[in-house]
Amino acid sequence: MTNAEINEKVASLLRKAGQRYSPVRRRLVTVLRLAGKPLTNNQIIASDDSLVQSSVYRNLNVLEEVGAVTRIATNDEFARFELAEHITEHHHHIICNTCGDIADFSLPPNIEKSLDLSLRKAAKKASFDIDNHRLDVLGTCTSCQ
């Protein structure tokens, strides 16, 4: 998805929720797009000095509510954020247990498909309404080995 398409999409999501695509929100989307991986609040602020902590949190929450951004909980103490999957594409995360850093990866389509099928079955058994799934690999990244 091109830069312009992403902005269009986000703007549309915000509009539908009666929210503006304000300057801070634009900056957040830009930072997340350029990063290409989930970022913590601090990493976001470090990427763009004009951003203020409370505004970042506030606007990430707004973007999350309208479905433009996804919050990721890792086992370290910080929440991380990335652009939602319908803006980027379905993918998974490799998480470093030592430094908490995250990289993206994808699964071969056939594996993803059979996995998805099994998950549907499991959810059905639990009479659970399924939205999505997430699959993370936990380990140690190159620089922490």
Place this chain on the structure above:
Amino acid sequence: MTNAEINEKVASLLRKAGQRYSPVRRRLVTVLRLAGKPLTNNQIIASDDSLVQSSVYRNLNVLEEVGAVTRIATNDEFARFELAEHITEHHHHIICNTCGDIADFSLPPNIEKSLDLSLRKAAKKASFDIDNHRLDVLGTCTSCQ
């Protein structure tokens, strides 16, 4: 694994780390075993009034360090804990986006196997040392539908 086997296993893990299997730690293991799903600190305390908040946190951390308990980060604000997989068995979670509650489920062995293989490949490509993986289904539980 039977009750006695679990206690034996946990005791051994603690012993190896030079720690005792103290009364509070026994109670924590019992509560987690009976729950059969990940619990928050508050849920744990609610299950056993004799437990004190700070001791619960402190001992869960000890149990996590020796590998008897696993900490699970969800997207709501509370950390959850369950007995480690080598004590129970490899499994996954169905997480309710509304109330944050979690249920356990397992995947058919053949799916799990081919998934595991793909993950190894993906990790190799990222020159990542792989420890484990986690797979969660996100959706809405029966009582929140």
Place this chain on the structure above:
DNA sequence: CTCAGTGCAAAGGATTTGCATGCCG
């Protein structure tokens, strides 16, 4: 005696909120 384990109260730290100001529609 020693020292890990515990409870209580206070501190820490990521995240949220109140409020006054600025700015788009």
Place this chain on the structure above:
DNA sequence: CGGCATGCAAATCCTTTGCACTGAG
């Protein structure tokens, strides 16, 4: 003009820590 958006500072709340006490070995 009206109300959302923003920055700053203060408040929240889960989690951790300091400290004195207890009990097992």
